[in-house]
Amino acid sequence: MHFLSKKNVQEFTLIVRIGNKYHSPHHLFTFQQLRCLELQDCLFHPPLGFNGFEKLINLDLVRVTFDPSIFTNLISKSPLLERLRLRCCTNIDILEIDVANLKFYEFIGKTKSISFKNAPMLEKVTMAILGRRLLNDTSPVCSNFPKFFHYMPSLLELDISGAILEYLIKGGLPEGPPTALNNIKSLNISSMSLRNAEVVSSAVYLITSCPKLQDLTLEFYQVSVGDIVEPVVELLRAQSSSSGAVKLQRVKVNMFTGLEMEMEFMKFILASAPVLEEIFIWNCTLYLFRSCKQMIDDMKEFRGASPNVKFTFEEIDMEGGYEHEEDM
CATH class of the missing domain: 3.80.10 (Leucine-rich repeat, LRR (right-handed beta-alpha superhelix))
Incomplete structure (x- = not known):
C-alpha cells in the first residue's frame, strides 16, 4: 500500500475473506486520483483532516462499518460521484x-x-x-x-x-x-x-x-x-x-x-x-x-x-x- 500511495491509483478494491473486520489501510486515504473504490467486510475510518476523494465516480461498500457522519462527509466531498452502492453496512x-x-x-x-x-x-x-x-x-x-x-x-x-x-x-x-x-x-x-x-x-x-x-x-x-x-x-x-x-x-x-x-x-x-x-x-x-x-x-x-x-x-x-x- 505504501508503494501504491506514490502512484496515481484510480481504482482500488479491498475484499476481506477473514472472519474479523479489517481496518481499511491508512494509505488508502492518500489516493487523491481515485475514481472507483470498492470495499467489502472492513472498517472504514479516515484519519483526521481527510478531505475526501474529489475525483471519485464509483463507490461500492458491502458490509462496511463506519461512522454515519464520516460517510456523510465523504459523500459531500465527492462532487463527481455517479454510482453509489451501500449493502448491509452500518x-x-x-x-x-x-x-x-x-x-x-x-x-x-x-x-x-x-x-x-x-x-x-x-x-x-x-x-x-x-x-x-x-x-x-x-x-x-x-x-x-x-x-x-x-x-x-x-x-x-x-x-x-x-x-x-x-x-x-x-x-x-x-x-x-x-x-x-x-x-x-x-x-x-x-x-x-x-x-x-x-x-x-x-x-x-x-x-x-x-x-x-x-x-x-x-x-x-x-x-x-x-x-x-x-x-x-x-x-x-x-x-x-x-x-x-x-x-x-x-x-x-x-x-x-x-x-x-x-x-x-x-x-x-x-x-x-x-x-x-x-x-x-x-x-x-x-x-x-x-x-x-x-x-x-x-x-x-x-x-x-x-x-x-x-x-x-x-x-x-x-x-x-x-x-x-x-x-x-
Whole structure:
C-alpha cells in the first residue's frame, strides 16, 4: 500500500475473506486520483483532516462499518460521484442523498428515514430495507411519497421492496402523483405482502402513476390459503376497471401461487394495460395451489384491455430438478 500511495491509483478494491473486520489501510486515504473504490467486510475510518476523494465516480461498500457522519462527509466531498452502492453496512438513522451528479443508487440495509435532497441526474434507484421495516419510523404528518421522489426528476428505473412501499404510504397518498414518476420505464417491487391492504394500495398507486412504464416485475411474499384478506380483494376488484398503465408491455411475476389475492392483482394489471404484450409467471411446484394451465385459463377469462397478451408460466420442481413451462 505504501508503494501504491506514490502512484496515481484510480481504482482500488479491498475484499476481506477473514472472519474479523479489517481496518481499511491508512494509505488508502492518500489516493487523491481515485475514481472507483470498492470495499467489502472492513472498517472504514479516515484519519483526521481527510478531505475526501474529489475525483471519485464509483463507490461500492458491502458490509462496511463506519461512522454515519464520516460517510456523510465523504459523500459531500465527492462532487463527481455517479454510482453509489451501500449493502448491509452500518445502520444510518437518517439517510439523505445530496449528490448532484449521481446516476445510480443502491441501498440495502436499515434506516429510519429516507430522503433525496438533490439528485437531478439520478436514473436508477434500488432500495430494500432489511427486516422488512424501517427502524422505529413514526408516521409523518404529510405523505412520504412526494418527499421521497421530489428531487429526482430524471428517474427511469425503480427497484424497491415491500418495506419501502410501507414507508412511502405513511402519511397517506398524495392527490397528485410526484412528477418524478413521469419518466419511469422499469419498475420492480420485491417482497410485497398481499396481506397488507396499505402496501397493495401503495403498489397500485405507484403502477398507475407511471405513464411511461413499460416493464413491471413483481415478487409476492409466500402466502397460504388462510391468508386471504377480504379488504385487499375488495380493493383490487375496485381497481380492476381502472386504467393507468397505458404503455405497460411486459410483466414478470415471481413466487405466484394462484390464490385469490394474486389472481385479483393480475386482473387489475390486465385491465389497466391496453398495450400489454407478455405476462411471465414462475414459482416452485411445491408452492403452487393450482396447475399452470388452470391459472392461465382463468387469466384469459379476465376482461383485458389488451387482446393479444402472451402468457408464459414456468414451474420449477426443486426435488425432481426439472422445469416445466406453459405457453398460451
